[in-house]
Each structure stands twice: as structure tokens, then as C-alpha cells.
Amino acid sequence: MEIRLDGIVVIVGNYGSGKTEVAVNLAVVRRNAGIEVRIADLDLVNPYFRTRQARKQLEARGVDVVLPEDQYLNADLPILSPRIAGLIRSPAPLTIIDVGGDDVGATVLASLADAFGRQDFQMLQVVNPYRPFTETIEGCLKIQAEIEASSRQAVTGWIANPHLLDETVADDVYQGADFVKNLAERTGLPLEFVTAPVELVDGLDAERIGRPLLPIRRQLVPPWKQAVQLPGIISKVAAAAKTAKGA
Amino acid sequence: MAKVLMKGNEAIGEAAIRAGCLNYFAYPITPQSEVAEYLSRRMPEVGGVFLQGESEVAVSYMIFGAAACGARVFTTSSSPGISLMSEAISYIAAAQCPAVFVNIMRGGPGLGGILPSQADYFQSVKGGGHGDYRLLVMAPASVQEAVEMVMQAFPLSEKYRNPVMILGDGLIGQMMEPVEFPDHLRTEPTNKDDWATNGMAFRKSDKRNLVKSLFLDPDQLNSNNLTLKAKYEQMKQEEIRFETYNTDSDYRVLLVSYGTMSRVCRTAIDQLKEEGVEVGMVRPQTLFPFPEEAVRTAAGKAGCRAVASIEMSMGQMVEDVERSVRGSLPVHWYGKCGGDVPTPEEIIDFTRSLL
Known part of the structure; x- marks a missing residue:
């Protein structure tokens, strides 16, 4: 089972549900x-552990x-880039919008x-049932x-993101998936x-889960840990061009 | 209870509840506002009170008031907020009331920044407010340890009738780790009838309990200060906590580091070990009282040629490390203070420069 999402996908959820890591x-x-x-x-709420941390790997x-x-990257100010409305009006084949918590x-x-207008888009809520306030259906x-x-x-x-970071075992995934x-x-x-x-991922029973599986390679790690290498071809040219444009 | 995944800020809030603290007054400030967010939801569920004051100054005197009445009470803030509370902290120490303060530090001085920092070492360990008082200062390095320290902080503050400070950097508040909690202790300070202004119904005689920090009589003021001093000496005897890392090895350099900075040092020590270089570490878990003896012993081990304080401040802990080492070895410093946490590679390069 493959994940076939396209169009505009808005990712929401409670604080620390794993929106950014999923996105x-x-x-x-x-x-x-x-x-x-x-x-x-679009995380305007919290200055720690945001998409911007994985920027280089993504680009x-x-x-x-x-x-x-x-200049505003490390501020906790509600700054909405004017580019956002533009990218919603003329979206890429897959446009992922990572929204702040709660x-x-x-x-x-x-x-x-206004920018969304009558466009079709999906708004998916991430749930980690091992987080406070989403351990019950009512909480979610x-x-x-x-x-x-x-x-x-x-x-x-819904997106099921059941984990306890490094301490996650297969049963946590199965039980969390059942919960969602x-x-x-x-x-x-x-x-x-x-x-x-x-x-x-290799040790999991795909049939038991019965839904497409997204492997998580942790990017938002504390400074004493290494982010897991993301798959895919690294285009140094593309990254360099992007940096030049950004500067 | 099964493990849950929590941000340090949320876990600190939950730990206070589990410690039997049902009074939380606070004013929001990044990077610890999630404590208030969390407790604004949780306190009503357990019959507790969350009240947002109109400023940190107001909050700090609400803490004093509740503590004087014998209620278990705490607040959380970040660096500039703690500066505003420092006057009341001095009053609370002078009046010998128990209370717990949590400082999730951000970069300073001034408004500084909102990223991780350890620049409030002097503020917490050496004073902050005025007068001859000390705080018992505990510095967690993980979310689980933050939970444990918050839970210990309440009985310790009651044992000494003195404020206890939990000093964490922004990462402690913001990062998520799996944690486990004990059940909710529904207890109250055991000794409060001896001193708290909780009503004449609790007095054994007609004599009222009086909570104050004003002593106009010089003998009384001196006597109060001697009482405080005796408590701080007792803390030095009974409350020192620390952890050592790789000190069984024949290390040539000893690092002293606390909080999340010590976890970067651990990674650096592990990598250096793979490269054949042994480095030891003492991690103070209490900053006051400081583990002088542990640092002195570790620095005195044969083969150890240098000591370094690694911290996210401009070297505020160096003086305490120097005092511990007593001139037997040079004490170096490495750190950063803008919000970027030094990387394991930076620590490795610096440590190698000392060999």
C-alpha cells in the first residue's frame, strides 16, 4: 500500500503530535x-523544533x-509570509502545509x-495516542x-503517528494504529x-496495520543526536541554487 | 502508569500535580508557556488552581501569600520573568516559606533571545535577589529527571522552608521524551502548623504564627540570618547531587557540565573514546549546593591534566569549578550564549585542544 496523497494537504494536530516530522x-x-x-x-506558535530545522535536507x-x-526565523512572532497565500492559489502537485499546534x-x-477559496484541499489531523490530551477518543x-x-x-x-521516540516498539505501533x-x-x-x-518498519506486519505506512526518519533531534539520513538523490546543484536565490 | 511522550514543560506541570501541588500561579513567557497551557487544562481536572497574574511581580507575591498560608505552591517562568520575581524570592527566603520556582532559561542579558541558554547560573546560584539567602538549585538533564526533581523540590522546600529553584535550559522545556509518573500524592506540607498563617484553629496556644521578612531589631535580623545560614550549611551536608561519566577510565581531561549541555558532552566523550581519547565528566545535579568534593576528587585523579567547564553561558560556573579544584589544575571554559547549543564536534575540537 502506497501513500498517494496529492493536491493541497494541510497538516494539523495538537502540540507535539508530530505534525512537522510527518510533514x-x-x-x-x-x-x-x-x-x-x-x-x-506555518508554525507561528512555537520557536523550537520546526520544519526550518530540516530545511537543508529537504532542499x-x-x-x-x-x-x-x-531575519524572523528565530522569532516567536506571528509572521505569515506573503508567499503562503500565493502558493495556495497556484499549488504544486503536492503542497504540504505544516500548521502550528492546537x-x-x-x-x-x-x-x-480567501486564498483557499473554492479549491479542494485535505486537512489531516495527526494523532499520537501516547501524548497528553489525545490518549482518549474524546480527547481527539x-x-x-x-x-x-x-x-x-x-x-x-486522520494520520496515526503512534510513537514514544527511541523507545517505540512494534506493539505501540499496532495499538496506536488500532486506536486511530x-x-x-x-x-x-x-x-x-x-x-x-x-x-x-521491516519487522512490522503490513497486513496487521492495513493502511499505508510512512517510515519516519527523525529530523527534529536534540543537538546530541544525529538526524536520520533521508532517502533520495541529493542534488547539490539544486541546493546551491536555492541557497543563492535565498541570499 | 505506562510511559507517555511529553514535552519537558508539560511534564513539569504534571510532576507538580503528582507531588501534591494544586496551586500554580504564572505569567506566560517563551520558552516555558506550555507549563501554563498544560496546567490551565489539568488543574481544574484535579481540583487545583491555575491563576494567571497580571505580571511576574504579582505572581511572585501570590506565591509568597499562598506559601505563607501553608499551601504547596509553585510557579514557572523564564529568565527576565525570574528577574522580576527576585525581590519576592528574597522575601520568601527571609520569611522561611517553602515554594518552588522553575526557570526555563532563555538567552540574555536583557530581552536576549528565546533559544536555549544557561546564562542564569549566577542569578540562581549566587543571588538574583538581595540579602544573605541561597536557593537550593537543581538542574535536570532530561525530561524524566525534570519530573523527578520537581517532585523532590516540594518536600525539600518544606524540609528547609526555603525556595527551591529548578533550573532548566530552553531545551528541557521544549523537547519531548518518554516519561513515567508515580501516582498523585494528595498530601500537604507536614510541618506547616508550626509556622504557617493558616488560622487560629490550628494553633495549640493563643500565640499566632507570624510570617515576615522585616526585622528592625539588629539582633533579630542577625539571628534570622544565622538561622538561614545554618540551613544552607545543612544543605551542603545533605543535598549535594551529581553524576559522573567515564570517570573509571584513565581520562586526561575532566569536563564539568550540567543540564542538556552535559548530554552533548556525553556524545562527545563517547566519540572521543572511539578515537582512543579518554575524557571524564562530573555533572552537577545540584548547582547549590555545588558538588565541590566530587569535582576536586575527579580532577585529582592521576593523569588528569586539565579541567573545563562546558556551559551555555560565558563561563558563569567556572568560579565554582575553580573553587573546587583549588588551583591544582587550570580550569578552562567552552560555551556559547546566543541560542545555538554547542555541537558534539565543537566539544571534541575544544577538548582535543587541551590535550
Whole structure:
């Protein structure tokens, strides 16, 4: 089972649900499948552990990364790059929009309502059932309702991202996937895919999971750890050109 | 309870609840606002109180008030916010009330930045506020350790009737790690009837409990300061905590590092070991009282030629390391103070330069 997402995919979820890690890994997997991918970091809420940390790795693989201007990269100011509205109006074949946490982070989507207009797009909510406030179905539904109210958009599907970082074992993935399957059934919205740490993927029973699997190669690591190498052809030329353009 | 994945800030909030603290007053500031976010949801669930003050100054005196009444109480803030609270911290220490303060440090001085820093070492360890007081200062290096230290901080603050400071850098607050919690302790400070202003119903005589930090009589003020000093001496005897790393080896350099910076040092030490270079480390878990003896012993090991303090400040811990080593070896410093955490490679290069 392959992940076949395209069009505009908006990724939402509660704080620390893994939106950015999912967005970055999804971008690379789809790019390696030959699709043109653009990823926009709309996390205006929290200055730590954002898409911008994986910028070089993404750009080297030909993913177009849209970030606030360099001078504002480390600010906790609500700066929305004017490029964002433009990329929504004329999207790449796959445009991933990584939104900040909770309803607070999703508020920014309401301000882009004009740009979205009547375009089709998917808004997927990431759930890690091992995080506080999303360990119950009711907790997930509450966050869904809050995000929908502040973004003025409807969640269209779920992403199961069940993990305990380095301590994740196969059973955590199976049980977490089952949890989000129940949530999907309860809401009538599809479970688009399930994630698993790349180190576990080979040992997992794909049939038992029954949904497409996104291997997660951790990018947002603390300074004493190494990010996992992302797959794909590294185009030094593309990365250099991009840097030159950015400068 | 099964492990959950939590940000340090959330885990600090939950740990306080589990420690039986149901009073949290705070004012938001990056990078620790998630503590307030978390507790604004959780406190009502457990019958506790979260109140956002109109400023850090207001919050700090709300803490004093609640502590004086014998309530278990805490607050969290970040560097400039702690500066604003420093006056009340001095008052609370002088009045001998227990309270827990958490500082998730950001870069300074001034408004500085919002990225990780350890530049409030002097502020927490040497003073911050005025007068002859000390704080018991604990520095966690992981989210799990932050939980454990917060839970220990409440009974320690009650044992000494003195504020305890948990000093974490921005990463401690922001990073996520799997954590485990013990059950919620529904207890209160055990000794509070001896000193708290919790009502005459709890007095055994007609004598009222009085909480104050004003002592106009010179003998009384001197006597209060001697009482405080005795407590700080007792802390030095009973509360020093530290961890050593690779000190069984024949190391040639000893690093002293705390908080998340020590985890970068560990990675550097592991890599250097693979390259055939042995380096040891002492990680203070309490910054006051400082593990002087441990640093002195480790530095005194045969073959150790240099000591270095590795910290995200401009060398604020160097003085304590020098004091511990007592001139037997040179004490060097490496660090950064803008928000970029030094990398393992930088630590390796620096350590190699000392060989």
C-alpha cells in the first residue's frame, strides 16, 4: 500500500503530535516518487523544533521549502509570509502545509480562507495516542472541534503517528494504529496512513496495520543526536541554487 | 502508569500535580508557556488552581501569600520573568516559606533571545535577589529527571522552608521524551502548623504564627540570618547531587557540565573514546549546593591534566569549578550564549585542544 496523497494537504494536530516530522517525511517520500513537492512552515506558535530545522535536507532533495524570511526565523512572532497565500492559489502537485499546534496554531488558516477559496484541499489531523490530551477518543474529538472552530475548516482525515521516540516498539505501533482506526470509524473520516520509526518498519506486519505506512526518519533531534539520513538523490546543484536565490 | 511522550514543560506541570501541588500561579513567557497551557487544562481536572497574574511581580507575591498560608505552591517562568520575581524570592527566603520556582532559561542579558541558554547560573546560584539567602538549585538533564526533581523540590522546600529553584535550559522545556509518573500524592506540607498563617484553629496556644521578612531589631535580623545560614550549611551536608561519566577510565581531561549541555558532552566523550581519547565528566545535579568534593576528587585523579567547564553561558560556573579544584589544575571554559547549543564536534575540537 502506497501513500498517494496529492493536491493541497494541510497538516494539523495538537502540540507535539508530530505534525512537522510527518510533514517532512511525507514530503521526501512523495518527492522520491517523482512528484513535485512544496512544503510550507506555518508554525507561528512555537520557536523550537520546526520544519526550518530540516530545511537543508529537504532542499537538497528538491523539495521546495517555504519559510518566513531569515531575519524572523528565530522569532516567536506571528509572521505569515506573503508567499503562503500565493502558493495556495497556484499549488504544486503536492503542497504540504505544516500548521502550528492546537487551535492556536490553526487560527492562521482562517486568515488564509480567501486564498483557499473554492479549491479542494485535505486537512489531516495527526494523532499520537501516547501524548497528553489525545490518549482518549474524546480527547481527539475535542481537539478536532477546537481546530475546526479556529481554522474555520473541516478535518477530512486522520494520520496515526503512534510513537514514544527511541523507545517505540512494534506493539505501540499496532495499538496506536488500532486506536486511530476506531477514531476514524467513529468520525466516518478515513485513516490516510500510519507512521512508524524507520528502524521498525521491516519487522512490522503490513497486513496487521492495513493502511499505508510512512517510515519516519527523525529530523527534529536534540543537538546530541544525529538526524536520520533521508532517502533520495541529493542534488547539490539544486541546493546551491536555492541557497543563492535565498541570499 | 505506562510511559507517555511529553514535552519537558508539560511534564513539569504534571510532576507538580503528582507531588501534591494544586496551586500554580504564572505569567506566560517563551520558552516555558506550555507549563501554563498544560496546567490551565489539568488543574481544574484535579481540583487545583491555575491563576494567571497580571505580571511576574504579582505572581511572585501570590506565591509568597499562598506559601505563607501553608499551601504547596509553585510557579514557572523564564529568565527576565525570574528577574522580576527576585525581590519576592528574597522575601520568601527571609520569611522561611517553602515554594518552588522553575526557570526555563532563555538567552540574555536583557530581552536576549528565546533559544536555549544557561546564562542564569549566577542569578540562581549566587543571588538574583538581595540579602544573605541561597536557593537550593537543581538542574535536570532530561525530561524524566525534570519530573523527578520537581517532585523532590516540594518536600525539600518544606524540609528547609526555603525556595527551591529548578533550573532548566530552553531545551528541557521544549523537547519531548518518554516519561513515567508515580501516582498523585494528595498530601500537604507536614510541618506547616508550626509556622504557617493558616488560622487560629490550628494553633495549640493563643500565640499566632507570624510570617515576615522585616526585622528592625539588629539582633533579630542577625539571628534570622544565622538561622538561614545554618540551613544552607545543612544543605551542603545533605543535598549535594551529581553524576559522573567515564570517570573509571584513565581520562586526561575532566569536563564539568550540567543540564542538556552535559548530554552533548556525553556524545562527545563517547566519540572521543572511539578515537582512543579518554575524557571524564562530573555533572552537577545540584548547582547549590555545588558538588565541590566530587569535582576536586575527579580532577585529582592521576593523569588528569586539565579541567573545563562546558556551559551555555560565558563561563558563569567556572568560579565554582575553580573553587573546587583549588588551583591544582587550570580550569578552562567552552560555551556559547546566543541560542545555538554547542555541537558534539565543537566539544571534541575544544577538548582535543587541551590535550
